[in-house]
Amino acid sequence: MAGIGAVKLLPSHLEENHLSRPLIVTDKGISTLPIFSNLVNLLKDAGLTPGSFTDFSGNPVKSQVVNGKTKFQQHQADSIIAFGGGAALDVAKAIAVIINNPGDLFDYEDVDGAKPITEEIPHLVAIPTTAGTGSEAGRSAVVSDDKTKRKKIIFAPSLMPKKVFLDPEMTMDLPANITASTGMDALTHLIEAYLAKGGQPLCDGIALEGMRLVSVHLPRCVAFAKKGNKKSKEHYESRLQMLNAAMMGAAAFQKGLGVTHSCAHALSTVVDMHHGLANGILLPYCMKFNQKGMADRFKNMAQAVGIKKTGAADFIKWIESLNKKIGIPKHLKTVGVAKSQIPQLVEIAIHDVCHPSNPRPVSKKDFETILKQAIG
DSSP: OBSTTGGGGHHHHHHHTTOOOEEEEOOHHHHTSHHHHHHHHHHHHTTOOOEEEOOOOSSOBHHHHHHHHHHHHHHTOSEEEEEESHHHHHHHHHHHHHHHSOSOGGGGBSSTTOOOOOSOOOEEEEEESSSSSOGGGOSEEEEEOTTTOOEEEEEOGGGSOSEEOBOGGGTTTOOHHHHHHHHHHHHHHHHHHHHSSSOOHHHHHHHHHHHHHHHHHHHHHHHHHHTTOOOOHHHHHHHHHHHHHHHHHHHHTTSOOOHHHHHHHHHHHHHOOOHHHHHHHHHHHHHHHHOTTOHHHHHHHHHHTTOSOOSHHHHHHHHHHHHHHHTOOSOGGGGTOOGGGHHHHHHHHHTOSSGGGSSSOOOHHHHHHHHHHHHO
């Protein structure tokens, strides 16, 4: 369901499915905001009994998921509401996995030899509060190992939320920096999905339209945020269209992702960097690496975002211009990444699951070059 006030339909959805004790999974930051208390009151006013799990932030780790399972059991919950950005949605999905499926969460990691997720998943609904990951439309959860901080992907078709509420009211108060970084996460999904190896015309079409939406509405959303997030008709429309673009990115990247995400995952592991910010900074450098032999694809992307010159270099300049306009730094050194960390970053990136679908093979030397350029 999408539109202003869509979240108000949540109580009736739960009641129609004979559910009355949802566990709201959201991060510490969102739990302090009015949108959280408003959601709790909405459910209580409808005669439901919500509980909450909010003991996590940033890049989630397995122990937090285990604590969430305990909270689910203590509340005697019958459903889960994933409320927040990518971290909250990932934690909610991961909790859902281990409620009824035995063993360790990482037994179900999406690798050869993984256990299948066969037991019932609690009824899961999603309400995104950022327009970035699009995890509300995905079938996976990304959770890090507590010790190594390596990201692990849990995948199953049953992890797709039963219902999604895209309500721009949930994103209207986002500050400019979070609007920008989450928006670049969405754009990176769309671009990398379009360039990913393999033929999938449905994903390609979705990706191009998503890029068009981002090109129009991300700068507007950041501008509205810088001016105090006035709740105008135009602002609501742009926030809604960014939610749509983020969801489209998640649908498109079922085709695959690429080198940008492998670098970004390494940065999340080594320096706990916000995923969207890492993607935004890295994207121009990774696209310079990817442009060889991809002239037609870059031309199509340039046309989608509405620029007159349609060469690969022109499209990359557009990304750089967008980053500058919305406040994404040009170099990683600006946010504290040092060249001395490159060997560790490369070692993690080369083992990441995303770059095998990149249109060009990526070696350790390639990762080293990209990261050196991006650090500046």
